[in-house]
Amino acid sequence: MEPTAVTFVRWIPLLPLAGAIVNGIGGAAIQRRFGKGTIGVLAVTPVAAAFVLSLVAFLRLLALVPEERALLDVVSRWIAIGSLHVDLAFWVDPLSCTLLLVVTGIGGLIHVYSTAYMRDDDAYWRYFAYLNLFTFAMLVLVLADNLLLMFVGWEGVGFCSWALIGFWWREPVNTTAGNKAFIVNRVGDCGFVLGVFALFWALAASGQGTLVFREIQQHAASLEGRVLWGMPVVGLVTLLMFVGATGKSAQIPLHVWLPDAMQGPTPVSALIHAATMVTAGVYMIARLHFLYAMAPATLAVIAGIGAATAFVAATIGLVQHDIKRVLAYSTVSQLGYMFVAMGVGAWSAGVFHLVTHAFFKACLFLGSGSVIRALHHEQDMRKMGGLRTALPATFWTFLIATLALTGAPLSAGFFSKDEILWQAWSSPHGGPPLWMVGVAGAGLTACYMFRQVFLVFFGASRVDPHVAAHVHESPAAMTLPLVLLAAGSLLVGFLGVPALLGGGNRFAAWLAPVFASGHAPAPHAVHDPGLEWTLMVTSVAVAAGGALVAFLIYQRRVLSADTFAAALGGGPYRVLLHKYYLDEIYWAVFGRGVLMLARLGAWFDARVIDGIVNGSATITRGVARLEGRFDDRVVDAIVNRLANGTFALGTRVRRLQTGNINTYLYVVVGAVTLVLIAKLF
């Protein structure tokens, strides 16, 4: 398959980069001279333009026959060392085009939302510079045609995430959260880089050294049977790169940074920590699906970790009080579903859930931002309630997104999650246990999401009376993105209606050229419409049950949350409230370990290194003292003796010089006489 060469794709990432440079360098001056409106226009325009270009790319792809849908934009050669050639090249195929539309489209809406949300912040320009830079990095990640360029974007989004989590850096807790995200991600990135190295090494060993995705795909077969460090090389590479994915996409055990990342501004949570960056791990696996298809052991690990994350994060979400943290754990949980899809080889189902999730989770985060703004930065759900009348637009969009997330029939989440659950049961890599964990997670999802809806929007108001007087709906720049995203949450699902419900699953067909080629997993062994119906109805029923429990506890108050909290002596509740004590364990093992290592290093430094330095200094001083003594006693003595001797001699000889001319004359005459006498005799 030959890709179509184009030159406009490079502008999709470059425009946001230009916006970032303009706002990053001149932003402070522009804001002072022309006001925040200009900054907003400068930031939104490049992303909007990038969205238009993405649409152009999409239409170009549609115009091609499905098997040849690929655009390649080679900007320049980047690295050429020996057999390694890396281009600065952008690759648009149905997969990257899907992500492209998500990043620029939803990203653009979040930019618009931010112009109003961040209105009161003095560092307006800095915020948008980072937001544009993030968009650039994410687009590089998505569009990269090779692993190295993808890694540039991968690190770029990590940096922007760090900068934006700690955006309000005057509060130490924010910068700490940013650092935590960055450091936890380093652990994953370490795996990612090692995976890239191992992959290149293995390919180079068979004479095919390359990092370009489509070339790796061509030569993937040559990796079969190759062994590195006692493991099949494909298994090792995929596992190492999955470690990178667990970091970036917040999967167990590296999920701990994402809830803390909620310290950043809420639109940042929506853009980076819900819709785009955290899905980078899923995208990376989808991009390299041909390698993962060759490594069933890795797939099993991915499915296991994904399912565990989906369930565990959902349980933690049940007991959180912070409106954003519930959503954060929900995001972790939903990413788990995507990894389940990846782990059972259902690539397009995972990507489909990525897209629908981007819509409803961005909508939920932006909605929570609207609530937080209306309540003057109150995030505790215990101090909310009854907001449905004061914030109607926020309420309805939030409700629609919640329905989509919980998988209410015919919403976006219903189609995508149901597809994943069906694949988890029926795929040769999956099985009923995986399905059961997924369905249990779906029930919990419905429970914590409706708990949130009831706590925030229904019941009596628990809002501080001073604040309650000023609660009003957000401006249009915030509600418009909410409405659009809510509409997306309802409608996007219809792109992927499964065959069972009379749909053609156009989404899967659109991605098919990417995933069909090469080593796709074997066709599903199970094809049983009856079973599929049963599973679908069961999962919807479980979700409805979860919602009902939330309704009974938080709306009807028939059941009391305290009863559950006190169950089994309150132990399970405490474990959930402390997030399974993972932060504490990590602190005890790694934090303390590192500190102990540092203390050991400090001790070694103080005692050994300093000892050596001080010892050598003492020795030098001793030698110097001896040398000084030698100087004083021997060298100076000789010099002084000489001088004293000369002086004494001079004193004695001086007596001869009487100053009396007569004396001299007598001496002269006497001397001449003596000479004469000596001559004569």
Place this chain on the structure above:
Amino acid sequence: MPGVPLQHVLVVALVLFGLGLYTVLTRRNAIGILMGIELLLNAANVNYVAFARYSGSTDGQIFAIFVIMLAAAEAAVGLAIVLGIYRNVESIDVTATHSLRH
């Protein structure tokens, strides 16, 4: 060789040299010492001329002329020094000029 024999002339020169030496050694007056030196030089001149006369060579006479010239120069320099000393110590007694001793 007619006229005064060489021995006589030498004796006169010897007497002259002795008087000069005595003057130089005994005088404390600087000008006196200078005069004694003149006597010593002229004693030498007499000897030069006498030996020139008796040896038939003119070398001695030439030397004598040089010595007279030298004596004139020496007297000029010597008297200038004496004047300088007098200006400084209000005396021309050579025993008084010992400030360079230390």
